[in-house]
Amino acid sequence: SCEISQPRMVARKFLARPQHEGVGAVVRRSIGRFELRYFDPFLVLDEFSVTAPAGFPDHPHRGFETVTYMLQGSVTHEDFEGHKGTIGPGDLQWMTAGRGIVHSEMPASQGTQKGLQLWINLSSKHKMIEPKYQEISGQDIAEATEDGVNVRVIAGEALGVKSPVYTRTPTMYLDFTLKPGAHLQQPIPASWNAFVYVLEGEGVFGIPKSSPVTAHHLLLLGHGDGVEVWNKSAKPLRFILVGGEPLGEPVVQLGPFVMNTQEEIDQTIYDFENCINGFEKAEHWRRSDF
Numbered sequence: 675s676c677e678i679s680q681p682r683m684v685a686r687k688f689l690a691r692p693q694h695e696g697v698g699a700v701v702r703r704s705i706g707r708f709e710l711r712y713f714d715p716f717l718v719l720d721e722f723s724v725t726a727p728a729g730f731p732d733h734p735h736r737g738f739e740t741v742t743y744m745l746q747g748s749v750t751h752e753d754f755e756g757h758k759g760t761i762g763p764g765d766l767q768w769m770t771a772g773r774g775i776v777h778s779e780m781p782a783s784q785g786t787q788k789g790l791q792l793w794i795n796l797s798s799k800h801k802m803i804e805p806k807y808q809e810i811s812g813q814d815i816a817e818a819t820e821d822g823v824n825v826r827v828i829a830g831e832a833l834g835v836k837s838p839v840y841t842r843t844p845t846m847y848l849d850f851t852l853k854p855g856a857h858l859q860q861p862i863p864a865s866w867n868a869f870v871y872v873l874e875g876e877g878v879f880g881i882p883k884s885s886p887v888t889a890h891h892l893l894l895l896g897h898g899d900g901v902e903v904w905n906k907s908a909k910p911l912r913f914i915l916v917g918g919e920p921l922g923e924p925v926v927q928l929g930p931f932v933m934n935t936q937e938e939i940d941q942t943i944y945d946f947e948n949c950i951n952g953f954e955k956a957e958h959w960r961r962s963d964f
């Protein structure tokens with residue numbers, strides 16, 4: 675039985691092109707680029723590729739969450755509280771920066787490390803909460819396979835399996851791989867904003883006759899209560915499907931600081947420069963391998 679009464683159509687399509695970020699790192703930024711500044715509640719989607727000695731050295735965050743999902747290789751993260759770890763292939767780090775985090779994210783080994791980093795905005799009432807990590811290793815990520823469709827459930831639910839991740843801003847984040855010939859119907863809450871980002875292969879989204887979409891493309895989905903996908907090619911199709919409940923609040927962003935008013939951004943800069951109000955530990959911290 676078809677659970678989708680109104681399948682979402684592809685409203686807009688963007689090709690994410692490489693740009694420099696951090697120190698010597700390359701990211702394909704889809705959400706967060708000029709033409710797609712904010713897709714409520716999402717601020718940034720980076721498909722990153724980084725090879726030592728390049729990386730993302732000491733930098734702050736306030737007012738949102740970063741979701742780092744490794745596709746190849748590993749990244750070592752270390753923050754100003756001494757929280758340190760390595761995010762390996764297939765691993766997930768869901769970091770709620772809240773009132774403030776200062777950390778570094780550097781390649782953990784030689785060779786090219788690849789992954790995705792999604793920035794999810796927090797509601798005004800949650801922007802100044804204590805920082806929090808939810809970290810899941812690749813083999814513990816909820817997974818299911820049915821009729822040629824494999825899904826790794828980063829957040830939310832699909833094919834009857836649920837992720838343990840608590841999403842303060844209600845979010846679904848699904849990593850799908852469709853075998854050649856497979857067809858998917860995935861429900862999406864009708865009030866949520868949703869997008870697809872293609873990682874590998876080519877897929878048909880929305881209606882069966884539309885032209886195939888290839889890697890590094892972001893598709894904004896229109897109204898409806900789900901999405902239909904077909905793999906009509908001879909190769910596997912891999913993409914992420916991400917959805918979130920819009921916050922409907924003003925956004926004032928200065929790089930890694932995301933608040934609701936300019937005054938709050940001014941205060942954040944003051945807090946960060948004076949190491950107060952959540953940035954106390956930044957005063958004497960520096961990443962260990964520096």
Ligand SMILES: Nc1ccc(F)c(C(=O)c2c[nH]c3ncc(Cl)cc23)c1F
Nearest residue numbers: 695696701720722730733779791929930
């Ligand atoms: N403000 C600001 C400025 C410069 C940065 F590089 C960063 C930053 O760390 C990242 C940007 N995209 C990324 N994708 C993956 C990873 Cl592991 C890190 C980042 C950041 F936050």
Ligand SMILES: [Fe+3]
Nearest residue numbers: 733735740779
């Ligand atoms: Fe960061």
